[in-house]
Amino acid sequence: MSETEVKNQVRQFYNEIGWKMLSDGFYQNARYEDLRPVSQEYVQRCHLRVNRHISATGHLLLDAGSGPVQYPEYLTYSEFYDYRVCVDISIVALQEARQRVGERGLYVVADVAHLPFKADVFDGEVSLHTLHHLPAEDKKPAFQELYRVLMPGRSAAIINGWTESGLMKLSFWLVRIMETIGIWIAEKRGKQEKKVKVSTSTAVKAADATGTYIQKSSPEWMKAELSQSIPYQIFVWRSVNVRFLRAMVHKPLAGKTLLRLLYWMEERAPGFFGRHGQYPLIVINKSTEKVS
Template identity: 50%
Template sequence: MVAMADIKQHVREFYDQVGWLEVSEGVYQNARYEDLRPVSREYIHRCHLRVSRHIKPEGRYFLDAGSGPIQYPEYLEYSKGYNYRVCADISYVALQEARKRVGDHGLFVVADVANLPFAPETFEGVVSLHTIHHLPQEEHVQAYRELYRVLSPGCSASVVNGWGDALIPRLLSNPMRWTNRLLGVVRRLLGITPTEHPAKPVSMSDDNKPTSTFVRKDSADWLKEQLATLMPIEIVVWRGISVKHLRTFIHQGWGGCYVLRFLFWLEERFPHFFGEKGQYPLVVIRKMSYTDEFTERTHE
């Protein structure tokens, strides 16, 4: 079995040496996991903005745990009402890059999300996006505990990571395979070379370095059970479908923009269903204020 320290070391080296290398201006290797096509832009932008709905708009310290380089402009919006955005990451390169975007508004700390070097109740706003899934599963709950510990009473955190085995991706897996096969045949017959990303990322980069690293995803049932007695959470939708689904089913010529507008509308109507059954949940952690806690106790 691979030791936990080895997993983290591998993840850190991957991001330092591959993930946060700029492949073109302002675009990192890691963006291969995002759909940057114009047809999906509006949907993706609106999903990014969902993160800030659950966080206090202003305060003194805002924590971004596993910040990366703050690779999308929407990320800067989350902390704009705060005095300081604390970017914490195990990758030094991530923080160097983050500094270029956040400037004096930022404080940059090399840290492990499962062992945060901050005092309890320091932050009025916390986000952790696509990071906990890089930890060995034994440490996922510890990471949630840490985010909860550093959160100020009366405040909330937004946490995003993909589910491992959710209903919607399972239902879409066969149609996705058939559609990709069909598209492949049509393209071959017409002699068209695909200009868009293939649905499946390749596994080695041009210079023979790995293009991905350790990921361990949870299921909604597992997470709810693990956190039930530790902290109040609510699971709502961040994005119902994955980048592979977008690249397969959403195309400009197929009315992709309108399909995504409809999907976004559906997700807004049924946020809990899409949160648990879709690809990417937004886990909202709420920490009660001392007065709420007191009132609740006196009513027990």
């Protein structure tokens, strides 16, 4: 697929499917998140980690690939900014974002790999689960663009999944066992028996699904492509993926306590869990000193 085809496909997906509100009050895109009460505290605390890495106050916060600013925790990032500049290639995303951010938002249909802004203008930046939608040739330009428009002395927080996570790979066999047990229990209870039979693979596919074009990257790619030009650090955002959460975390099995323990460990070793877990939080710091 060409660069234009990828972007058209992604735009069309979010305009027509991803940001459609479903009857349960969530966007279709929320299907790819674990919204069960047992995981809620962990998921919310991970969202709030972003606040540590960006300036708490400022004039303009850039949200690159804002979507509809779908979770309440997302609003905390721009709480003490004058304006949140929401950028997205999906007009539906921005129409929905306006419902939440309102007058304190500025809404720009644009491509994150070609930002229509002057250099050094944003006091803070976030880009969440967006750069993985870019074609390979646009990934580096997107990081460069985020760096260019960032104000010197400020920082940006970027979240995307790694192509491969050592921790998720290590726990895969356990996840498979738990998935099998879960299906067996559901069948025993006679719940939607027919559906469940088909769903060994369907449930797994749903947890792994992405809906549209996605190409993730790796710490090696970052080092090779960015380390010479963009100062960045890797922290943990969330070390486990949705498939892991759905398989392993259950209320009767002390799921909440398990996640508290995981969060505690992530806090002790953010670099390790950022590098080896599923979702890193990449922080770009722009120096005030001119590089000669």
